[in-house]
Amino acid sequence: MIQFLVNQELRSEHALDPNMTVLQYLREHLGKPGTKEGCASGDCGACTVVVGERVTDQQGQESLRYRSINSCLTFVCSLHGKQLISVEGLKHQGQLHSVQQAMADCHGSQCGFCTSGFVMSLFALQKNSDGPDLHQAQEALAGNLCRCTGYRPILDAARQSCRQPCRDQFDEQQAQIIARLKAIAPQQTGELNSGDKRCLVPLTLDDLAELYEAHPEARLLAGGTDLALEVTQQHKTLPVMIHVSQVAELKRVDRTDTHLEIGAATPLTDCYAALNEQYPDFGALLHRFASLQIRNQGTLGGNIGNASPIGDSPPLLIALDACIVLRQGERQRILALEDYFIDYRITARQEGEFIEKVLVPLANDAWTFRAYKVSKRLDDDISAVCAAFNLRIEDGTVSGARVAFGGMAAIAKRARHCEDALLGKPWNAATLEQACEALAEDFTPLSDFRASKEYRLLTAQNLLRKYFIELQTPHIETRVTAYV
Numbered sequence: 001m002i003q004f005l006v007n008q009e010l011r012s013e014h015a016l017d018p019n020m021t022v023l024q025y026l027r028e029h030l031g032k033p034g035t036k037e038g039c040a041s042g043d044c045g046a047c048t049v050v051v052g053e054r055v056t057d058q059q060g061q062e063s064l065r066y067r068s069i070n071s072c073l074t075f076v077c078s079l080h081g082k083q084l085i086s087v088e089g090l091k092h093q094g095q096l097h098s099v100q101q102a103m104a105d106c107h108g109s110q111c112g113f114c115t116s117g118f119v120m121s122l123f124a125l126q127k128n129s130d131g132p133d134l135h136q137a138q139e140a141l142a143g144n145l146c147r148c149t150g151y152r153p154i155l156d157a158a159r160q161s162c163r164q165p166c167r168d169q170f171d172e173q174q175a176q177i178i179a180r181l182k183a184i185a186p187q188q189t190g191e192l193n194s195g196d197k198r199c200l201v202p203l204t205l206d207d208l209a210e211l212y213e214a215h216p217e218a219r220l221l222a223g224g225t226d227l228a229l230e231v232t233q234q235h236k237t238l239p240v241m242i243h244v245s246q247v248a249e250l251k252r253v254d255r256t257d258t259h260l261e262i263g264a265a266t267p268l269t270d271c272y273a274a275l276n277e278q279y280p281d282f283g284a285l286l287h288r289f290a291s292l293q294i295r296n297q298g299t300l301g302g303n304i305g306n307a308s309p310i311g312d313s314p315p316l317l318i319a320l321d322a323c324i325v326l327r328q329g330e331r332q333r334i335l336a337l338e339d340y341f342i343d344y345r346i347t348a349r350q351e352g353e354f355i356e357k358v359l360v361p362l363a364n365d366a367w368t369f370r371a372y373k374v375s376k377r378l379d380d381d382i383s384a385v386c387a388a389f390n391l392r393i394e395d396g397t398v399s400g401a402r403v404a405f406g407g408m409a410a411i412a413k414r415a416r417h418c419e420d421a422l423l424g425k426p427w428n429a430a431t432l433e434q435a436c437e438a439l440a441e442d443f444t445p446l447s448d449f450r451a452s453k454e455y456r457l458l459t460a461q462n463l464l465r466k467y468f469i470e471l472q473t474p475h476i477e478t479r480v481t482a483y484v
Contacts, residue, residue, distance in 0.1 A: 042291070047072040048143070074228070143291020225294050261357050312373060319390040334359070387464075417439070
């Protein structure tokens with residue numbers, strides 16, 4: 001059984017289809033149609049809802065953290081022990097919530113189809129902001145599309161609702177909600193079981209390892225932003241899933257003397273601070289990693305584990321010489337990330353083995369790291385090419401080189417010929433051009449609807465030239481650029 005709150009109502013579910021999304025649950029199971037389906041792929045934001053969960057600060061004070069998510073990509077099992085807030089839960093005692101009132105006052109709605117999603121993103125923004133901030137508002141709304149109103153009045157609504165946020169029923173009832181969430185906090189492995197399909201929700205790393213050894217056919221579910229597409233877009237059935245996001249050990253970010261240790265189920269939103277502190281280019285790229293709703297759910301381990309050739313984090317992590325810790329039962333092994341990817345969607349992961357954490361070396365002043373993402377849109381878009389360069393230059397000579405690309409092959413991988421053309425050579429324009437030519441030996445990219453093979457190769461070469469220019473003129477800040 002799993003338990004959660006829907007607005008203020010306690011829900012207990014057991015014999016429920018584990019493949020049911022939160023969007024379907026709200027609309028078809030609970031009769032709450034305010035949440036809309038626009039794309040069923042996490043692109044439009046019409047299905048946005050907010051999840052509240054208990055968090056404890058360093059002083060031991062408990063509070064509620066609210067985050068926007070795409071309900072079309074979220075399976076119901078993900079709600080275990082949390083509060084789901086839908087648009088129906090905002091109006092209180094006959095009065096519109098302040099974010100709803102702001103949308104009305106600023107004329108932020110026309111046909112109204114996207115409005116509930118915008119309202120929920122604004123609600124999460126209001127709960128997480130200290131005042132009106134245009135950049136923060138744009139980031140919060142980047143995952144919501146409107147085809148008729150335009151964004152100016154909606155940004156006006158964001159400004160109004162964050163300028164003087166009114167104390168609402170969620171503030172008034174915070175202590176009560178925390179107490180109710182404590183009362184339903186998971187104490188043992190949860191389960192949804194519809195007879196022909198089941199989802200298991202372990203609480204500890206040992207439980208997860210035991211379950212996965214017993215059910216190696218199960219699909220591991222963390223954020224689900226990729227896995228859910230098999231259900232919503234490909235209409236597949238997932239007979240057995242193991243939901244890992246209740247495992248606290250998988251959601252830690254620790255710093256040792258040499259590495260950042262990032263749990264595989266840590267949401268990308270929570271990875272940001274640690275990665276940005278060490279590698280600002282990594283942080284900048286995370287701001288462009290899909291939408292805020294996706295980053296609130298998607299995990300670093302998931303972005304690695306799905307082995308997509310256009311995943312944004314693998315080329316950066318490969319260039320940084322990151323490793324992963326793999327767990328199988330009671331056994332662990334450490335594998336260099338570059339050795340994890342074998343071929344398209346094929347990895348070195350063995351049966352019953354899962355990614356436990358990602359080990360990212362701490363920044364070293366002797367190396368210079370840069371990352372660049374090229375996509376058709378600045379925000380919320382998949383890379384055509386993602387490049388990461390990490391060079392050590394001593395006395396004008398390249399003494400260390402790690403160059404990695406995504407979108408150039410069936411896997412994210414290093415450009416070995418390019419690295420060889422750089423190593424031991426003077427860091428100058430002639431060496432640069434030789435390294436650019438060597439990229440043609442490293443990659444034979446494909447043409448698809450995002451870019452042609454010629455465009456990809458030329459872009460990869462130009463990004464290396466861009467890296468060279470930036471290192472020659474460090475005052476130039478043109479990183480993580482999108483090309484249209």
